Amino acid sequence: xxxxxxNHWVEGASADAxxxxxxxxxxxxxxxxxxxxxxxxxxLAKAIGFSKTYFYRFFxxxxxxxxxxxxxxxxxxxxxxxxxLAKAPSAPEKLRRMLRTIPKMGMELFxxxxxxxxxxxxxxxxxxxxxxxxxxxxxxxxxxxxxxxRDGGDFERKTPLDELTRAILMAMRPFIDPRxxxxxxxxxxxxxxxxxxxxxxxxxx
Amino acid sequence: xxxxxxNHWVEGASADAxxxxxxxxxxxxxxxxxxxxxxxxxxLAKAIGFSKTYFYRFFxxxxxxxxxxxxxxxxxxxxxxxxxLAKAPSAPEKLRRMLRTIPKMGMELFxxxxxxxxxxxxxxxxxxxxxxxxxxxxxxxxxxxxxxxRDGGDFERKTPLDELTRAILMAMRPFIDPRxxxxxxxxxxxxxxxxxxxxxxxxxx
Numbered sequence: 001x002x003x004x005x006x007n008h009w010v011e012g013a014s015a016d017a018x019x020x021x022x023x024x025x026x027x028x029x030x031x032x033x034x035x036x037x038x039x040x041x042x043x044l045a046k047a048i049g050f051s052k053t054y055f056y057r058f059f060x061x062x063x064x065x066x067x068x069x070x071x072x073x074x075x076x077x078x079x080x081x082x083x084x085l086a087k088a089p090s091a092p093e094k095l096r097r098m099l100r101t102i103p104k105m106g107m108e109l110f111x112x113x114x115x116x117x118x119x120x121x122x123x124x125x126x127x128x129x130x131x132x133x134x135x136x137x138x139x140x141x142x143x144x145x146x147x148x149x150r151d152g153g154d155f156e157r158k159t160p161l162d163e164l165t166r167a168i169l170m171a172m173r174p175f176i177d178p179r180x181x182x183x184x185x186x187x188x189x190x191x192x193x194x195x196x197x198x199x200x201x202x203x204x205x
Numbered sequence: 206x207x208x209x210x211x212n213h214w215v216e217g218a219s220a221d222a223x224x225x226x227x228x229x230x231x232x233x234x235x236x237x238x239x240x241x242x243x244x245x246x247x248x249l250a251k252a253i254g255f256s257k258t259y260f261y262r263f264f265x266x267x268x269x270x271x272x273x274x275x276x277x278x279x280x281x282x283x284x285x286x287x288x289x290l291a292k293a294p295s296a297p298e299k300l301r302r303m304l305r306t307i308p309k310m311g312m313e314l315f316x317x318x319x320x321x322x323x324x325x326x327x328x329x330x331x332x333x334x335x336x337x338x339x340x341x342x343x344x345x346x347x348x349x350x351x352x353x354x355r356d357g358g359d360f361e362r363k364t365p366l367d368e369l370t371r372a373i374l375m376a377m378r379p380f381i382d383p384r385x386x387x388x389x390x391x392x393x394x395x396x397x398x399x400x401x402x403x404x405x406x407x408x409x410x
Contacts, residue, residue: 125388159406167399170392171376180385183330187375194372201364202407 020058020068023048028069028116036066036119063128070123070130073116077105078137085141091149092203096196098141099168103175103192110181121178138176139165146203155203168199225263225273228253233274233321241271241324268333275328275335278321282310283342290346296354297408301401303346304373308380308397315386326383343381344370351408360408373404 026048030039041062045052059065084097109117123131143165149155169176174184175192184191231253235244246267250257264270289302314322328336348370354360374381379389380397389396 156406159402163399164403166396167403170379170396171400171403173379173389174375174385177388179388180379183382183384184378191371191375194368195376197364198369198372198376198404198407201361202403204409 016058023050023055023058024065024068024072027065028072031066031069031119032113032115035115036062036069036122041065066119066122067128067130069116070119070128071133073109073113073120074123074130074134077102078134078141080105081141085145091145091152091154092200094145095142095149095200095203098145099172099196099199100189100193102138102172103181103188106175106178106181107185107188109178110185117178121182124177124179135169138169142168149203153205156205164203171195171199221263228255228260228263229270229273229277232270233277236271236274236324237318237320240320241274241327246270271324271327272333272335274321275324275333276338278314278318278325279328279335279339282307283339283346285310286346290350296350296357296359297405299350300347300354300405300408303350304377304401304404305394305398307343307377308386308393311380311383311386312390312393314383315390322383326387329382329384340374343374347373354408358410361410369408376400376404 027044030044030047034043039062041055041059042052044062044065045055055065059068081098081101084101085094088094088097106117109120120131122128143161146155146161146164150157150161172192172195174180175188175195181188232249235249235252239248244267246260247257249267249270250260260270264273286303286306289306290299293299293302311322314325325336327333348366351360351366351369355362355366377397377400379385380393380400386393
């Protein structure tokens with residue numbers, strides 16, 4: 001491949017990626033107004049001003065674009081947790097911040113972008129890749145904080161780390177799973193903070 | 206009031222109570238086959254072979270009979286917990302048995318009497334008296350076990366008892382609230398047992 005060819009290829013790929021990003025952003029806008037369930041791919045293409053065929057160059061189905069929108073929404077929560085973790089001085093404080101950020105951002109999504117919250121709920125219900133990936137990332141983050149707390153002598157070391165990670169996320173599930181959070185809106189932040197305190201007590205060495 | 210009069214009155218009241226019980230049992234049967242949401246009071250009266258007017262002597266609305274059916278269903282869970290508690294030798298064991306009985310019976314209801322499970326879910330969603338009462342009874346039972354564990358030196362005494370009771374029920378909510386349990390069927394009993402173990406660790410003195 002000559003230099004020119006490679007550049008051309010890279011530019012082509014990058015232009016495609018950029019169009020894809022724009023389509024995802026436009027789809028996010030559309031879903032946030034009209035909702036995911038009620039929108040067809042034809043509606044979406046028409047609203048954004050592209051042909052359905054053009055859409056199919058970038059996404060194989062409505063679900064695939066829903067996935068992409070959902071990944072962005074959940075990605076924002078993961079990024080915010082990362083920022084919070086960077087500011088926290090100790091493992092217990094990292095745990096507290098991680099577990100507080102999730103219901104806080106879940107509530108914001110629910111009240112400010114209800115229709116995007118519903119996309120996240122659909123993703124959880126149908127176990128889309130975006131939702132599975134989100135859960136995996138939360139598990140990895142939590143596991144790493146727990147390991148750090150064990151290494152530093154802040155947390156007990158007897159319970160298997162995998163069990164601990166699962167049990168904490170399960171206990172916090174009323175505030176993590178978007179399908180379930182809607183039944184617990186009145187319990188954020190007091191109820192969620194009480195569960196977080198319980199979790200921290202359970203980790204005492 | 207003469208003896209005869211009083212007897213007559215008592216018999217009348219007791220006959221009414223017995224008819225009421227029979228109507229609740231018949232309504233439970235009907236709901237378990239046809240569901241609560243889709244049944245009208247007229248359907249129910251017709252199926253049981255009474256007039257709607259007769260029904261109104263005992264229940265003011267469909268919800269009232271739904272409440273009565275739901276109270277019986279949830280009452281069975283409460284009775285089973287009571288039986289388990291009587292068999293348990295210590296507060297930690299009582300706690301374990303109580304928290305294991307709830308998801309176990311919730312699952313049985315879901316798989317064996319799906320339509321009655323749905324009545325319980327409606328009750329939780331609409332905060333019927335039967336559901337509020339069930340939650341209050343669970344709180345009282347749990348609080349009493351926690352107090353017993355504190356008195357016997359099995360549990361820590363620093364956390365306010367009310368907070369502790371709320372936090373434990375909240376952490377177990379994925380397995381208690383019938384609306385939420387349906388998303389967590391794959392996690393009973395392993396996932397629920399892991400949360401119970403976490404709760405018990407959190408109570409260490």
